[in-house]
Amino acid sequence: MKKVKIGVIGAGSISEMHFNGYEKNPYAEIFAVCDVNEERAKEKAGLYKATKHYSDYRELLLDKEIDAVSICTWNHSHAEISIAALKAGKHVLVEKPLTTSVEKALEIEKAVKESGKLLQVGFVRRYASNTKILKSFIDAGDLGSIYYAKASCLRRLGNPGGWFSDKSRSGGGPLIDIGVHVIDLCWYLMGRPKVKSITGNTYRKLGNRSHIQNLSFYQAADYDSSKNDVEDMTNALVRFENGASLFVDVSFTLHAKKDETQVKLYGDKGGAEIEPELHIVSEKHNTILNVTPQVDYLTFNFTQAFQSEIDHFIECITENKETISPVQDGVEIMKILCGIYESSEKGMEVTFS
Ligand SMILES: NC(=O)c1ccc[n+]([C@@H]2O[C@H](COP(=O)([O-])OP(=O)(O)OC[C@H]3O[C@@H](n4cnc5c(N)ncnc54)[C@H](O)[C@@H]3O)[C@@H](O)[C@H]2O)c1
Numbered sequence: 569m570k571k572v573k574i575g576v577i578g579a580g581s582i583s584e585m586h587f588n589g590y591e592k593n594p595y596a597e598i599f600a601v602c603d604v605n606e607e608r609a610k611e612k613a614g615l616y617k618a619t620k621h622y623s624d625y626r627e628l629l630l631d632k633e634i635d636a637v638s639i640c641t642w643n644h645s646h647a648e649i650s651i652a653a654l655k656a657g658k659h660v661l662v663e664k665p666l667t668t669s670v671e672k673a674l675e676i677e678k679a680v681k682e683s684g685k686l687l688q689v690g691f692v693r694r695y696a697s698n699t700k701i702l703k704s705f706i707d708a709g710d711l712g713s714i715y716y717a718k719a720s721c722l723r724r725l726g727n728p729g730g731w732f733s734d735k736s737r738s739g740g741g742p743l744i745d746i747g748v749h750v751i752d753l754c755w756y757l758m759g760r761p762k763v764k765s766i767t768g769n770t771y772r773k774l775g776n777r778s779h780i781q782n783l784s785f786y787q788a789a790d791y792d793s794s795k796n797d798v799e800d801m802t803n804a805l806v807r808f809e810n811g812a813s814l815f816v817d818v819s820f821t822l823h824a825k826k827d828e829t830q831v832k833l834y835g836d837k838g839g840a841e842i843e844p845e846l847h848i849v850s851e852k853h854n855t856i857l858n859v860t861p862q863v864d865y866l867t868f869n870f871t872q873a874f875q876s877e878i879d880h881f882i883e884c885i886t887e888n889k890e891t892i893s894p895v896q897d898g899v900e901i902m903k904i905l906c907g908i909y910e911s912s913e914k915g916m917e918v919t920f921s
Contacts, residue, residue: 573633575602602622661878717815729791766918830843844867845867
């Protein structure tokens with residue numbers, strides 16, 4: 569079978585997971601790398617044996633040999649590059665978040681429809697084995713109707729700096745960066761209900777805490793703590809048309825005792841925790857049971873999930889299949905993220921029709 573020739577656009581931190589995924593997939597070939605930082609593009613092209621490297625994504629897109637691209641650039645460029653790639657006839661795997669506004673998300677959706685090409689949104693947690701296992705239980709009806717979900721991703725000291733804390737490039741702080749993962753996970757497992765109303769609060773109280781010593785944390789490839797105009801912390805209550813609700817809180821900085829990620833779902837027949845570990849809650853013979861599956865990964869495994877995401881992307885291209893994280897889901901998640909920011913700015917609930 570002819571290999572799918574890949575161009576990776578944006579050769580920073582997360583591109584490593586894409587390169588490794590394509591390298592291990594027998595039907596993919598890493599053909600080109602692009603980064604505005606030409607040295608970085610050249611270095612990654614050498615490391616992953618790519619034939620070409622570019623510093624302008626428009627030149628990469630002119631290359632007729634390239635079938636598909638991974639977009640691993642800063643959030644504010646996702647829409648422009650995705651639309652240009654689709655118009656150039658490439659399939660697209662775009663990192664989360666899909667973009668930074670609902671308007672731009674709808675423009676991407678339009679370009680997908682017009683081009684007939686595949687666009688997969690990098691909602692990597694959907695591809696984790698603990699998510700897939702839980703989804704099979706949910707699809708079989710073990711949780712019944714899910715009416716409440718709770719997601720939390722709290723960092724005490726975890727503002728990555730650089731573009732992440734520059735709103736003009738990131739679109740926002742912890743909500744759009746890490747909240748997007750846990751919100752999407754809940755929404756996907758709840759059966760993608762239509763959003764009805766949102767109440768959100770964002771806070772800028774602690775800043776990036778760059779003065780803190782003796783505690784290390786994740787930093788962007790081009791770390792710079794001098795600019796920070798994103799929120800420290802966000803919480804929100806999302807109500808859906810089917811009556812279900814989702815409560816979420818996320819932070820880059822917070823006076824918390826420890827970092828925590830929790831994702832919990834509650835249905836009328838059973839419940840589940842997916843983070844920090846997969847457990848299913850059920851009842852039998854008038855007794856409540858906590859069920860722990862015997863599996864390789866009870867928690868989110870970064871490497872496994874990315875490999876599965878990349879393999880799925882290649883399989884969808886070669887076998888002309890629908891992706892499990894399509895553009896329309898990216899649009900719905902964008903509505904939730906932007907609705908939370910809008911509600912916080914207005915100081916009131918926002919509603920959707
Ligand atoms: N799925 C996940 O778990 C996950 C984790 C981290 C980051 N991400 C996403 O991946 C994207 C990149 O994040 P990162 O941590 O790798 O950032 P990064 O800063 O480490 O890397 C981004 C790279 O893109 C390059 N770049 C920026 N604009 C460009 C353009 N127009 N053309 C070509 N190159 C460009 C930069 O020079 C940089 O090398 C973001 O959208 C982020 O939200 C996803």
